[in-house]
Amino acid sequence: MPHIQLNNDLPGIRGLMAFNPQTAGPMGDLANALLRETEGLSPAERELIATYVSYLNDCFYCHHSHGEIACYYFNGDRDLVDQVRKDYQHAPISAKLKSLLQIAGKVQQGGKKVTPEDIEFARKEGATDKDIHDTVLIAASFCMFNRYVDGLAANTPADLSTYPPRARQIAEKGYGNHIFTTSQPVSEKV
Amino acid sequence: MPHIQLNNDLPGIRGLMAFNPQTAGPMGDLANALLRETEGLSPAERELIATYVSYLNDCFYCHHSHGEIACYYFNGDRDLVDQVRKDYQHAPISAKLKSLLQIAGKVQQGGKKVTPEDIEFARKEGATDKDIHDTVLIAASFCMFNRYVDGLAANTPADLSTYPPRARQIAEKGYGNHIFTTSQPVSEKV
Numbered sequence: 001m002p003h004i005q006l007n008n009d010l011p012g013i014r015g016l017m018a019f020n021p022q023t024a025g026p027m028g029d030l031a032n033a034l035l036r037e038t039e040g041l042s043p044a045e046r047e048l049i050a051t052y053v054s055y056l057n058d059c060f061y062c063h064h065s066h067g068e069i070a071c072y073y074f075n076g077d078r079d080l081v082d083q084v085r086k087d088y089q090h091a092p093i094s095a096k097l098k099s100l101l102q103i104a105g106k107v108q109q110g111g112k113k114v115t116p117e118d119i120e121f122a123r124k125e126g127a128t129d130k131d132i133h134d135t136v137l138i139a140a141s142f143c144m145f146n147r148y149v150d151g152l153a154a155n156t157p158a159d160l161s162t163y164p165p166r167a168r169q170i171a172e173k174g175y176g177n178h179i180f181t182t183s184q185p186v187s188e189k190v
Numbered sequence: 191m192p193h194i195q196l197n198n199d200l201p202g203i204r205g206l207m208a209f210n211p212q213t214a215g216p217m218g219d220l221a222n223a224l225l226r227e228t229e230g231l232s233p234a235e236r237e238l239i240a241t242y243v244s245y246l247n248d249c250f251y252c253h254h255s256h257g258e259i260a261c262y263y264f265n266g267d268r269d270l271v272d273q274v275r276k277d278y279q280h281a282p283i284s285a286k287l288k289s290l291l292q293i294a295g296k297v298q299q300g301g302k303k304v305t306p307e308d309i310e311f312a313r314k315e316g317a318t319d320k321d322i323h324d325t326v327l328i329a330a331s332f333c334m335f336n337r338y339v340d341g342l343a344a345n346t347p348a349d350l351s352t353y354p355p356r357a358r359q360i361a362e363k364g365y366g367n368h369i370f371t372t373s374q375p376v377s378e379k380v
Contacts, residue, residue, distance in 0.1 A: 004319035026219035111340025140337035147330035150301025
């Protein structure tokens with residue numbers, strides 16, 4: 001049960017965003033700008049970074065929500081996504097993405113944990129300044145999203161079959177404000 | 191020296207935001223919606239929460255930047271702001287704000303650290319659902335802003351006399367996108 005009275009039964013961050021539309025708008029815009037940008041990292045890679053950081057932060061709602069979006073992009077390869085969560089070093093992903101996940105894991109611990117060696121390693125694997133920037137900000141933003149969800153004890157569906165339909169909707173339509181409102185048809189609710 | 195080539199010499203988060211305007215817009219909008227809202231908590235109280243969390247995250251640039259904005263609101267009472275950083279329990283602030291700083295400190299550690307007892311305690315001190323929501327999101331967002339700044343090793347002026355002029359500008363004009371661009375007059379740069 002959420003720590004505050006949300007006056008809606010939407011799951012996860014959506015319930016919080018419907019409670020406070022003033023901050024929901026900028027947060028949705030930030031998610032779109034960070035996770036759906038196609039310059040450099042692909043949306044699939046961005047969602048893997050989001051999933052990994054949310055998993056490190058032990059945010060059930062976020063790591064399943066974003067894991068399912070990544071899964072959608074990877075044609076339903078749920079094993080790949082799960083391996084990135086638990087053991088990315090041995091996952092079938094690029095060496096560049098592995099080097100960026102290393103940076104993301106440091107950011108999850110704290111900004112100062114990122115070392116010049118981490119950056120140098122990523123550059124050697126082909127990461128650009130923009131890739132490094134986006135990785136740090138995706139990881140940092142999920143340290144916000146995860147804390148927002150768990151800090152207010154948002155509604156978290158335990159039934160994993162409810163996540164894929166929403167993931168598909170986001171992958172196809174984006175993180176527009178429409179997903180955070182209560183005005184959508186009941187059929188679209190997770 | 192920043193981990194990436196920013197192509198500007200703006201301090202702190204402003205240099206990062208000028209590097210990537212696509213995400214700067216929503217981040218500035220989020221800061222305005224969270225820190226300048228006047229329903230419930232005052233902007234002064236919001237800046238104290240931001241300062242405290244940034245101090246816990248050891249983000250020099252952020253805790254001095256927001257500490258100076260709080261100081262501006264409190265008519266230059268820098269001792270008060272410093273006491274909130276280091277020992278808020280004995281600072282001359284309301285019992286309600288102390289109970290919210292307790293929640294903010296938990297969020298800084300992780301969302302799940304917030305307990306029903308923390309929430310109950312804040313309610314007893316007069317906190318509303320909106321106050322609790324805003325406190326959690328301010329604390330969570332500074333876990334993002336702080337990691338963004340330190341994760342990319344943003345330029346951080348060591349000279350504390352450079353912070354008050356910028357703080358005054360933000361207190362009077364807000365966190366508009368204008369503060370993140372390089373097009374402003376040199377005289378306005380910190």
